[in-house]
Amino acid sequence: MNSKLKLFLSVLFFLSIMMGCATKNSTSFVKLQENNQTFLEKYQNLIQRYKEYWNYFSKKDFRRAYNYELPYQRFLHPYSWYQEFNRPNDQNYTIILLSIHPLNDYTVILNSKYVSEDNETFSLFKDKWILVNGRWFHKMKTSKIPLPEE
Amino acid sequence: MLQKTFMLLCIISFSLFAIQIKISPDKDSKNVSSEEISTLISNMAKKGIVIDEQNAKKYILENRLLANTFLKQHKKVPKNTLTNEKLHFEKTLADAYIKEYQRKIRLSDDVLKSYYLTHKKDFFTIRKISFLPFYFDNFDKANDFYQKNKKNKHLQIPKDHQIFSLTTDRIDPFVFEVIEKNKSSKLTPPFFYHGHYIVLYIQQDIPSKQIPYKDAKESIRKILLQKTAVRAKKELLKKISDE
Numbered sequence: 001m002n003s004k005l006k007l008f009l010s011v012l013f014f015l016s017i018m019m020g021c022a023t024k025n026s027t028s029f030v031k032l033q034e035n036n037q038t039f040l041e042k043y044q045n046l047i048q049r050y051k052e053y054w055n056y057f058s059k060k061d062f063r064r065a066y067n068y069e070l071p072y073q074r075f076l077h078p079y080s081w082y083q084e085f086n087r088p089n090d091q092n093y094t095i096i097l098l099s100i101h102p103l104n105d106y107t108v109i110l111n112s113k114y115v116s117e118d119n120e121t122f123s124l125f126k127d128k129w130i131l132v133n134g135r136w137f138h139k140m141k142t143s144k145i146p147l148p149e150e
Numbered sequence: 151m152l153q154k155t156f157m158l159l160c161i162i163s164f165s166l167f168a169i170q171i172k173i174s175p176d177k178d179s180k181n182v183s184s185e186e187i188s189t190l191i192s193n194m195a196k197k198g199i200v201i202d203e204q205n206a207k208k209y210i211l212e213n214r215l216l217a218n219t220f221l222k223q224h225k226k227v228p229k230n231t232l233t234n235e236k237l238h239f240e241k242t243l244a245d246a247y248i249k250e251y252q253r254k255i256r257l258s259d260d261v262l263k264s265y266y267l268t269h270k271k272d273f274f275t276i277r278k279i280s281f282l283p284f285y286f287d288n289f290d291k292a293n294d295f296y297q298k299n300k301k302n303k304h305l306q307i308p309k310d311h312q313i314f315s316l317t318t319d320r321i322d323p324f325v326f327e328v329i330e331k332n333k334s335s336k337l338t339p340p341f342f343y344h345g346h347y348i349v350l351y352i353q354q355d356i357p358s359k360q361i362p363y364k365d366a367k368e369s370i371r372k373i374l375l376q377k378t379a380v381r382a383k384k385e386l387l388k389k390i391s392d393e
Contacts (some may be wrong), residue, residue, distance in 0.1 A: 070268065071260035076377055106267055132264045139268065 029058035031096045033113075039100045046108060046129055046136045047097070053138055054095040054112075062086055069140040070130060077142060085142075092117035098124075106131040169243075171236050175221045182210050198320070248382050252375045262370045266363050273361040273369070276317040279329060280354040282307060283314070285346045292340035292347035300337050305351055313353060325350070 030051045034040065040047065049068060056065040062083050066074065069082070077085075096113040103109060110127040128139035190206045201209070221227070266273065286292035299305055307313075318326060325343065329352060332338045338350040375382075 070264045071258065072262070072265035072268075072374060075257065075261050075374060078381075130264060130267055132260055132267060135260075137264060 028055060029094050030054045031094060033096050033098050034100055036100065043100055043108065046100075046110075046131075049136045049138075050097060050110060050127070050129065057086075058093060058095065068138045070137045071132065073140045073142065077140070082140070093121075108136075169236065169240055171232060171239065173221070173227050173232070175218045176214065179214050179218045180211065182207050182214075186210055244383075248379055248386060249375075251386055252379070252382050255375065257371055257374060261374070262367050263363060265370045265374060266366055270360065273366045274358050275356075275361060276319055277358045278315060278317050278354075278356040279321065279352065280313055280315040280356075281329070282311055282351040282353060284311075284349045284351065286340065286349070287347070289340060289342075289347050292349055296337060296340055296349050300335060303336060305336070307351070307353075315354075 028051070032040075032047070053065055053068040056062075056068075063079065066079050066082050074082075094115045094117075096115060098111045098113055101109040101111065108129050108131075110129060112125055112127060114123045114125060115121070129136045130139060131137075187203055187206045187210070190210060191201055191203070194201045194206075284292075284295060286295065321329070328338050328341050329350065332352075333355075336352050338352070340347045340349050342348075
């Protein structure tokens with residue numbers, strides 16, 4: 001086998017691995033059901049961040065999801081705490097964005113639905129997102145039971 | 151047994167290296183530094199007591215004289231007093247060290263602003279009322295003054311009268327209720343309070359308002375550092391034990 005062929009096969013092998021990774025990463029665990037066109041346009045940056053966040057979260061990529069949490073909450077709760085807090089979350093699921101409810105110019109509530117991989121468990125939940133210096137951040141849950149604002 | 155011996159050794163070694171406080175009578179007990187005066191004024195202010203420099207100096211000197219005389223007569227400080235002071239002093243130094251450590255922590259604008267945006271209701275100034283009390287020894291005189299002046303929008307304020315400018319949380323609830331009931335007028339009807347008939351002239355009522363982000367930054371920094379003080383303490387203790 002000449003060296004050019006070897007090089008070609010190596011590149012082919014490398015590309016196939018990269019494509020495999022890319023396909024895996026692009027798997028979406030988030031779907032949109034919200035159809036208010038005005039909201040979809042106005043909040044496209046938020047929706048993009050929401051999709052990225054929940055995709056990372058669903059894939060248990062807490063390191064990346066952590067970067068979407070509110071900056072002051074990240075200061076109060078280091079990543080080691082975040083990882084431990086979310087660790088029991090080992091189910092596979094899909095998140096469906098149902099509706100968008102703006103509270104003010106910089107706060108939005110997103111109503112979503114959790115659907116388990118086997119389609120047997122559903123639950124509705126609310127997410128709060130805050131616009132800080134032009135970027136949307138997720139308000140992290142810091143307790144398993146509801147608590148006053150920290 | 152081994153554990154108990156180890157604990158005992160630890161306690162002995164701690165007590166050997168603990169901060170030593172020795173107190174002896176002052177060589178010159180009549181001197182009061184400006185730093186001592188300002189510290190006393192600031193400590194009193196935290197308790198809501200207003201004291202001027204002259205009275206602060208007098209207060210320190212009186213206590214100093216009594217304390218020095220006690221030391222000269224009894225030769226030593228009561229044991230409990232010294233223990234309390236030692237523990238208090240160690241805690242003060244430990245807190246100072248944690249604060250010093252936290253001072254180096256940089257908080258980004260995203261961190262500060264995200265806290266502000268999610269806690270905006272915590273950043274309001276307190277409503278402030280400036281008022282002037284007129285004191286009378288009987289109701290008729292007070293009522294006479296009130297009736298003559300209640301429609302006078304530009305009341306002449308005597309030069310020797312003190313105007314109180316207080317946030318509503320510092321106004322006696324009874325007095326505050328009188329002010330609230332007469333919001334629309336500048337003068338309150340006479341009321342009996344602490345042995346006097348009083349008519350209040352409301353000079354200014356500054357409502358509560360949102361503190362802008364730029365003015366709230368320093369408070370937010372303090373709040374966040376306060377919230378993470380326990381973590382900073384753990385980090386410092388680990389750092390010391392690793393050295």
